[in-house]
Amino acid sequence: MSTTVVTGVACLVCDSPLDIESGSEKGEIVECGTCGQEHELTDTSENGYEVSLAPEVEEDWGE
Numbered sequence: 857m858s859t860t861v862v863t864g865v866a867c868l869v870c871d872s873p874l875d876i877e878s879g880s881e882k883g884e885i886v887e888c889g890t891c892g893q894e895h896e897l898t899d900t901s902e903n904g905y906e907v908s909l910a911p912e913v914e915e916d917w918g919e
C-alpha cells in the first residue's frame with residue numbers, strides 16, 4: 857500500500873512539488889523527482905511536512 861499525497865512541500869532547489877508518502881516519518885529521505893535533490897523530513901504533522909536539504913554524503917579523500 858503506497859499512497860502518495862500532495863503535501864504542499866516544494867523542492868528547496870527547483871521548487872517542484874515533493875511527493876511525500878503518507879505515513880512517512882521524521883528523518884526519512886525524500887528525493888525530488890525533478891532534480892534528484894534529497895531532502896530530509898525534519899518535521900511531520902497532520903498539517904504537512906517540513907523538509908531540509910539532506911546532508912550530502914561527501915567522501916573527501918583529499919588530493
Ligand SMILES: [Zn+2]
Pocket residue numbers: 867868869870871872888889890891892893
Ligand atoms: Zn528538485
